[in-house]
Amino acid sequence: MRRTNLRVFRAILLIITFTFPFSACGSSASIKKEDITTYQIRIPGAEDSYEFLYLTDTHMIVPDDNESPEISDYEKQRLPVFAVEDVPSSAEQFPQWIHYANEQDFDGLLLGGDIIDSPSASNLEYLNTSLDDLKIPYIYNIGNHDWTYPWEYMTEKGKSEYLPLFNSYMQNNTSIHTKEYEDFTIVAVDNSSNQITPNALEEYKEILSKKKPVILMLHVPLYTKAVLEKAAAVWKGGVVLGGGIHGGIYPDNVSTEFITLTTAKDSPVELVLAGHVHFALKSDIQGEKSIPQIIGDAGYKGKATVIQISG
Template identity: 25%
Template structure:
């Protein structure tokens, strides 16, 4: 029995029953921690903006621990819970400063479970142009945790595939789609982890109420002003095909989609009997404890 868990950390618990599962598995999902560590190695404009971003989260945290402190406590919670796997679904850092990257590395070295990491838009984007070229330039900073191509990491744990997909630009490429289709074709159960949730009509209103724009993958109801403000291009054909794939029986033995980005908890079906779990941000002391058990 695990003792002395951090009382400030509040995991949402999700139980998924899988027919034929040989052993129970526990997975901790951590998302949207938004670390704002920065030092003199960055240009003055980055340091100035970092101070502003730190103030934004400090005001939300009401003088409590920093986002970095909360991230460290979440990782200690992963260790205390003795989970089988930890998955980080993006915006763990608020911008790719050297200090942020080094903080991640120090903490990952203390993590006892295996882990997957997929980037969110903030991991690689700070200011300026939100483009694929900017993301590609930042990818080498994450080379210890993610591969550069095709941005789709797959691990198998206890007969279950864990897939971490980079959709941090609101898109999925043909190569990423092909990798997931190949994984699905095996018939093995799989979980999909990514930063940006897929568009669901039941999710839309809460997202728009909070953010003023439909910041979901595959959303079509953007207006021109919000699309320009968020720098989100129209949905690529490969992304549209991928969203249709997930909503159909063709997606096979998928057992859940886990994401973040919109900063609140939400659960709803994306196809009959299959659910998308949007997880609240780590900077609010939240995470998701996923328990896989045999049906």
């Protein structure tokens, strides 16, 4: 995909900046503590304490009239979908969150998917420019909107043309990648297509076999009764992976094995982070082992999550 002309991109940045004079771009001044939900998670044996900022579903849109008419029209139609009264646009918010993450010196920024609303050149350029300002580690998990357009939704073309655009954010492996910490491993697994890929499953098995505690990042939540009930009420459908008999998405054989391993009695998974459904919820995934799952509220609403971890 072609890169946005630098002059055009600078013009876009100016438009974003001056459209919202009440909040300085690159400053955390407009971030409100009441918009941040904090959870404490205990990992037995952890010797240090950690704090992470978790952002998901920001759905950033940076319109560019130099895109194809189809893409340009789509972006203009999508902008009002994510407009929230008295909340800056997600494209304005994101640099503020970057500044806040730097300011608070978190142990990492966790990005849970649908950070951009489509893989347009201007969206990707804005994402890249914003992350260049980040001074702490980050891990990026991909969502269904990050890499797809509705007219090419989950197609082979999307997989071959758009998914590779995220390689640089995901250690050249969009299926699964990790971030190591002294007391645990954060594992980001792509389930944006509502299933787990075979390649991800095989690598996941190797990670779990080390028995080091794992924080698992997904985009689509795993089934719990609480999340399915709320998702069904909001979305009029079961947009969670698992619980097919109850109205969720039936997992295929690979995904079934993935879920079984995650909730096995000897599983080292201590926490699942997810997004996708645009509401905040904490509930337990049931299996041989019960695992807490935290779903982050949608970032386009101005919401974020802080995860505090200790032993």
